[in-house]
Amino acid sequence: MLELKNIHGGYGKITILNGVSFSIPKGSITTVIGPNGAGKSTVFKAIFGLLNIHSGQVLLDGKDVTRNTPRQMIGHGVTYVPQGRNVVPQLSVYHNLELGGITATDQAKVRQRIETVMDQFPMLRQFRDRKAIELSGGQQKQLEVARALLLDPKLILIDEPSIGLSPNLVQEVFRTLVRLRDKGVTILMVEQNARSALAISDYGLVLELGQTRMHDEAGKLLADPRVGQLFLGGHVGGDAAEAES
Amino acid sequence: MSMPVLSVRNIEKSFGGIRAVNGVSFDVHKGEILGLIGPNGSGKSTLFNCILGQLPPDGGDVSVNGRNVSGMRASDLNRLGVGRTFQQLSVFPKMSVLDNIILAGQEHHGSMLSRLFGPGDAGLTAEAEKLIAFFRLSHLRDTLAGSLSYGQQKLVDAAMAFMAGPSLVLLDEPAGGVNLTMLAGLKERLTAYNAEHGTTFVVIEHNMEFVMSLCTRIIVLSEGSIIAEGTPDEIRANQAVIDAYLGG
Amino acid sequence: MSQFSQVVLSGLATGSIYALVAIGFTLVWQAAQTVNFAQGEFVMLPAFFVLAGMSLFGLSFGTALLFGLAVSVVVLGLLFKKLVAEPILPHGGITLIIATMALGILLKESVKEFYSAEAQPFPSIFPNDPIDVFGAVLSMQDILNLAFSLAVVVALTLFLNRTRTGRCMQATAQNPAVAEILGVNVKRMILYTFLINAALAALASFLITPVYLAKFSNGETLGLIAFIAAIVGGFNQIRGALAGGLLIGVLDNLTAAYVTAEYRAALPLVLLIVIILVRPQGLLGTKEGRAV
Amino acid sequence: EETVKLGMVAELSGPGAPAGINWRDGIKIAAEEINAEGGILGKKVEVGEYDTQTDPQVSRAMVQKAIDDGAFAILGTIYSGSTMVNMLVAQQNSIPQFVGSEAPSIVEKGNPFVYRTSSGAQKGVPALTKYFTDTLKAKKVGVAWLNNEFGKGGHDVFVEEMKKAGIEVIVDVASEQAQTDYASDVAKLKDANPEAVFVYMNQEESARFLIEAKKQGLAMPLVGEVTLTEAKVIELAGAAAEGAIAHVGVTATATEVPGIAAFSTKFEETFKRKPTHDAIKGYVGAWTTKYVTEMVGEFDGEAFSAKMQGLCLKAADYPKILLDTCWDDRGEMSRPSFMVQVKDGAPTVIGTIAAD
Amino acid sequence: MNVRMRTLSILGLVALAIAAPIGQGNYIIYVLTSWLVFAIAAMGLNLTLGYAGQISLAQAAFMAIGAYVTSLLTLAGWHWILAMPLALLACFVVGLLLGYPALRVKGHFLAFVTLAFNTLVFLVLRNEDWLTGGSYGLVGMPRPDFGLFSTMKQLHFYYFTLGVTVLAALAMWGIVRSPWGRAFKALRENPIRAESLGVDTRRITLLAFAIGSAYGGLAGALVAPLVQFIEPGSFGVAHSLRILLMVVVGGSGYFFGPFLGAAVVILLPEVLRFAEGYYLIIYSALVIVMLVFVPSGLIGVWGRLHEKFWPRHEIRADLKEGAGLK
């Protein structure tokens, strides 16, 4: 479904990705893990046309979509939820949601979906007419996640959805992703909350130093002791302790 | 019992009809690591902002080490030894990591005048570098903070709270986006600091594993009011908390 | 008494002119989150397009107006967006401020060099016959200016808040990165903003030049006062521009007539400072929300 | 072939541009004519253009630059504020300077190198007093003026003159440069209802004032100095200018003077517009430079200055001086002047005032 | 650039500034002197705007205050060296006052408050003619005489100005590299966070205005003896905008930006003089073009060119070694 071939790219003169390659099958959830600054978010930006790619290819269903603009990517059925806060501050919650479906031709359907996501995240209905900027951090994140569910995407790129969400809502988001996967949507997710994320994933991908290090079934990665030690905090590495002294 | 480091009495705050914080009172004692949890929008960040002078509360009092600090400006509070982080990333994007960290400490060294005529780094470079090394950011020392990844910025943000040698630190979601291994390091740092300097912490966090293993006591906020208070185990077992927050 | 009503009513008439220009500021702010310091020149220029249409191509006044409108939309809308606003917008507000200041000089000096350094008469679209209102003399022109500003305020407010395109324009202004990720055609939204702004500037130009006379330097004070009107009224609300414009128009006249003529230019400034200190969001503006 | 340089320092941009550009164009015509007649002392005239941007500090620099570039004489500036500064530079270098400024203070500094091309406000405005006392027989008058160094000069002299003549100024209205709304100014005048109003403003301001005056039906005579009846003002104000009266030093409309008529025609042919009095001033300044230099017989600033003291040139002998003109030992000039009124959309000479 | 290279190039620049006027006409020396004077004013604005992030469009007003105080005192017989500190003090105090609105508003709004202030200063200077000479201005201020060194000559005055400029630049260097400089930047980037870290943002904001204004005052104190004539019109809003242009064109937030910017804004018109009436048109067009291609100011041009012709993709240090999972 999505395939990256030896992507090199970065910001300005600094190269961040040094040959990222992987492919993910249709209708699966893949979780990307890796240390802070490994280039996870950068990979997403590369796919979605927000990064200066020096070389390599992004293929979507076999079609070359390297360096397509975000609008084109949406046209291909890809949506993207970036890391951090990404709402339109002075527009109301409802109008923020509406923007999530702005590219759809069938607006009636979008309105209907808005009702559905508002059922799923009741807070959104409660604060329907409030400005997005006035919401709390987690409420804004809910808004963002909900906003990504309004179209009929083939592929969802979702970067750390759990930041700021209360535990029950994290579970709710994961359940939603599983439901979508079961309907045939492909999901690529970055999560530091890696244990829970890998638990619902089909595949896991370890990224480090701008390169893919491991790519395997999620269960196998969870079981791998090296992964556990280095990225899942199973045990504090020697480095951190050394640095302190 | 000794005087509480932080004492919060009846804090109230509304935003045009929404009662974000609804008469919250609690005490934090020296050396405690207090967890503050609760559903999204329950008023945790607003409570922090009211305590620390970023927002004027509608009512209530705050005292630090027995001194009433209601209405005090954030910078003065900080000089009393109260540090904090924000929920949203807030580093200084166009300053290097080192400058970010030094800035966090410089106002605690010398007078206004000595800061003009004294050394450019206020004598803090070595200390800052140690802190940077601890968070494994040494190679990024001279990089602009704005071009770090989310998690790296979060670490810089946390590091800044320690620079001034505070006696009380309020952390708003320090774990969000931080890699689990680094997070374990952060936890260790907090505990060690707490043990060594007796520094008191109040931590807002949604990462339950982190909160439960770090905190000695936890307060649960819901719709602006405290609905539960207790040790991690008590909270984990509290049905009201499970319903409102933790989920099944 | 007749002096008083004359001063107040004339003030309203002048104020409606300030309002028309100020609306341009608030529109560009709401839809692109930036300030066009050449706005005064944008209002000065279209009248010259009309004059050029008449003198160079021998057009009738009516046709020349249409010609002027079309050229303004292309030059002040399309070209401005493509050559100045779009490349500079990503580099931030202050850079664009400087660029538009330079643009103001460019437009002003070009008119001076290529058309004329001297003021030119400009025909009035509406009859200029005096009308007696409460012992004061007004003209049809004055009344229509007021009506027109009001209509523009209502129309634009509805457009920005009640249509999806309007909201997409706001989204583009407030958070272009997010707008882009959601698939909003960011470039087109910016284009809309500047096209509308150009058309408004042209209409304002046609309405005020009969009074102001066509001169290359007209934009200088006009742009400044209009901007102050926009701030006083409330920058993030289109209707604020109208309130601010009228207020300044009337107060200016009242000061000149009853307080001091030497310091009349100080009045809008003092008003501005007071408003900003007492109510930073402006008279009709709304607060921009949480900061922490 | 040898040339002689003249430094034309004027307000070519900024608010003073209309005046400066006319000044420049008047000089252009003069230079062409002078060169056609063989230049000055056989040397072709070369006019260097220096733009002051209507900024006194820049004007000072520009005069300095013109002198560095080897200018033998300076022509300009028009705005009195600029002239006040830059005349010091010309004086230090003993360079003759013809200026278009009318502020009284210019000739009060005892600078022997500065010469006017039109009489200062302290001469022009008093010429009007007779009109107020004898023709209008006014007892109570008003004044509407532009609050900058030009307008203030005229205003102060006028108020002083009226006091001397025993006429009471009952309403005094100041306005800003580039002001557009004259509603309150006119309303104030209307309310006070003087027998006549002295209007002292620049062109567009005059036009806007006249338009508003007409709108509110201001009935008393409006009397100005120079500007109020200029062709440009009439063009801008249209019917509202009808009846306005002004005292004019030298005017392109005084077509019965042969030199003026010839200059007007030539100017209109070249620049497709009517000359203003600034154009005539520039023209006269350039020609006087030639006449006086040739009288001296060499390019020498000191000698030029000596010659200028108390010099009188007759139009019969020196046709391009247009009207008989004298300079006193301070650089103030005097020549016959005219009273002009707008009739049927055209300025018409209604009287001549002899030089004093 | 390493420290030695930097020291060398700074010495080179100073040597250049010393040699520049030799053998030049008075006019060129005058232009060079105005370059230095405006560089001082721009340096001050650069502190307020470039480092502390507070847009101020009133720098010309402070030049006016500096110039009028100096003029009135020197005309009353004071020596410049005594008049100047008073002028600076006056500007510092007024600058503190102007800083107050900045505590309430930011960005464009602040820009216009300061612009309004500039116009108010203009109006006061024009209307209070009993003190300021009104629109006729003040004339004939003496140039300072230091016994053995009199600055009456244009060239001497240039060196005098150069000396003052170097001292002012050194002081500014001291400020921006001190913890104050860091606090200014913090104010620019994230005032709320800065406040929570103990930075007294209120005091820092006011200081940013006051110090920046004092530099404006110093420039004014030099303008008075340089031009020997001052009038309100020379300190209007247009001049503030010109100083702002210098800061942005040179590179705001860069120490040497103001010198470069002032040079361009003052000298470019000279270069374009051949274009006669069109020079302002060409000039403004050039400014726009520059902002499109080098928005960070001319000081960034070199980096841009380097990037363009010798593109390098470097791998950052952190991406060379990691936790070591192979």
Ligand SMILES: Nc1ncnc2c1ncn2[C@@H]1O[C@H](COP(=O)(O)OP(=O)(O)OP(=O)(O)O)[C@@H](O)[C@H]1O
């Ligand atoms: N805008 C930028 N400019 C320059 N460098 C950047 C920029 N954004 C990220 N980087 C650098 O690129 C590297 C990878 O960043 P990226 O955001 O992809 O990391 P990440 O794996 O998503 O980390 P995290 O888990 O912290 O979100 C980091 O070293 C970071 O410093």
Ligand SMILES: Nc1ncnc2c1ncn2[C@@H]1O[C@H](COP(=O)(O)OP(=O)(O)OP(=O)(O)O)[C@@H](O)[C@H]1O
């Ligand atoms: N400036 C504001 N204007 C209006 N409402 C606000 C404002 N700030 C906070 N609120 C509201 O107050 C409530 C509490 O917000 P707060 O940010 O304190 O929540 P929180 O507990 O920190 O939530 P989260 O876990 O999502 O960060 C929310 O409903 C929020 O929408």
Ligand SMILES: [Mg+2]
């Ligand atoms: Mg990331």
Ligand SMILES: [Mg+2]
């Ligand atoms: Mg929060």
